[in-house]
Amino acid sequence: MTDTTTDTAGTVDVRGRIPEQGDGCEAADILAAVRTHVDPELRRAIDTLPGSLRGVALYHFGWEHADGTPARGNAGKAIRPALVLTAVRALGGDPAPAVRAAAAVELVHNFTLLHDDVMDRDTTRRHRPTAWTVFGDADAILAGDAMQALAQRLLAEDPHPGAPAAAARLATCVMELCAGQHADCALERRSPDEVTLDECLAMAEAKTGALLGCACALGAVYAGAGPEEVEALDGFGREAGLAFQLIDDVIGIWGDPGRTGKPAGADLAVRKKSLPVVAALASGTPAAAELAELYGGRPGGTEADPGDAARVARAVESAGGRDWAQVHAADRMSRAMGQLARAVPDPAAADGLLTLAEFVTRRTY
């Protein structure tokens, strides 16, 4: 399925609107085009939820205020649906019949966000109060449960021949996401010197890489690709996901508060075991010992102390945590490129996926 000239019949209705690969389009164009296709499918699906939980879902997606009045919407960047549809196209398939699967992936992503926010007691998501703070824990849990069911129903009702395999793959991915969130909670409870870098990388792969990989793999399934190409695209998404997480962790420490929307060093203030920190702690340098003392010293408060955060950030940097994260992110991206080339040898066909991978991993900070 690497010949992009095959299987393009019947794509007229979408091809004119989802930007082609190799036409030099920006990631923002792809994402905007994907939104115009996936959002209506998503809203149609959410409209079938029972009334009592629909409002929680609409609030979470930013389409309604807490009082049920319409909101302008900030449902996230739609990276995962974009990966599904761009992967279909990269493998020479027609993205139109995969829009439902793309919506299912986005529902799964958002169901896990709803539940993670409950567990982590996070109070802000996409610049708004999290659903559990507005509707209570029970309704946030129930809306998440219903959204997982909705995702699976979209695939169960999808007549596409790839739908059952996609449903099984998405379900397996949910289990991995759950294991990743479990590992995250468990790691946070342990003291910094009890946590290994391998554990943190495995957690990040399960929590972030798995769904990006699944999104790409579902695109391959909908393109009718063979098992090797499906696995290679899964690998591409996973590796790019890891690179994304590494860069995200760097931004969490050294990012510009004006861009991140979080106070400088917020991750450090709560003593988060992010990848640069754990790498720094494992470095065996004198700065690592200083960092261990700072990080193990006191449990982080909710208020960031700029002086403390700056000290910790300097120690992480001196111990090589920032460099390690950037080098490791580049390494993951190069592995991602290798997997992509396995599945899609034609660079023009691979361009859309490449653009998205670069978008998520080369954010400025």
Added chain:
Amino acid sequence: MTDTTTDTAGTVDVRGRIPEQGDGCEAADILAAVRTHVDPELRRAIDTLPGSLRGVALYHFGWEHADGTPARGNAGKAIRPALVLTAVRALGGDPAPAVRAAAAVELVHNFTLLHDDVMDRDTTRRHRPTAWTVFGDADAILAGDAMQALAQRLLAEDPHPGAPAAAARLATCVMELCAGQHADCALERRSPDEVTLDECLAMAEAKTGALLGCACALGAVYAGAGPEEVEALDGFGREAGLAFQLIDDVIGIWGDPGRTGKPAGADLAVRKKSLPVVAALASGTPAAAELAELYGGRPGGTEADPGDAARVARAVESAGGRDWAQVHAADRMSRAMGQLARAVPDPAAADGLLTLAEFVTRRTY
């Protein structure tokens, strides 16, 4: 598919072990036989969960102690899987290929129990501490999420032609279960005089009837039945489920603590808005006014006061709540029989489902 002589080829491996309808077998025999088929499928499925969540699931099903050592197991009565397999048989199908769907229904039931216990802060389930009290809220939520995914994966990987329709139906049922639990939580927060009987009946149908109906409907789907028979069996399960809930509520008030395992009047002590109570409050009798005063007077404590519970129970009975529940349960059972006869006119073929419906609704107390 009402001709029970059709579609019985290839059933030898199961037919010898799952008791036949019309052979006078007891519900206990059906349930025990179902367990021997569904439990291995269920355990195989649970063994594929990520290690960190598998222990929570095995604990919840009673197959492991909290420390991971094997337990004798008390995974509930397996009513729902029994309804699936008995419904297949009633419609002349082979139950063997439906064992996976039966396990999926049982996984969905147990995922909702895990989550409901977290929301309701219930501390005991099947005579053991609930999973969240042992593993924490996060792991109970995550294990439930993973179990819902596992249920859907069983169906997505099932080559049976009815599997996609079954998956869609089960997903829709999950949404209804979530809406039912939402309604239950919302009703509990309102004062007794703000709650109508219709609301409580609708909540009980969503929370209890929906999955019993879905189990029967899935059996019909796996038997290759037409849409009318599928809907009739769904109706049968729903009505029997309502009857079950009514009887369960009667037992919750007047049941023998030695049999129920709960202190006498426990439901009344916590001011639960069970169906007999709400019917009594709506009766317009002098006893209803007395009951309203007792019930609205103070929020229930966690410790049952036997004198208070006995007074409330007498008021519910004087206001006709007990009689109403019993008459209404009988009415629901007769509606259930009507639906069953629509789908399965041959009484011998319907006998197994009848036996199960009577088992769940005619428990002694």
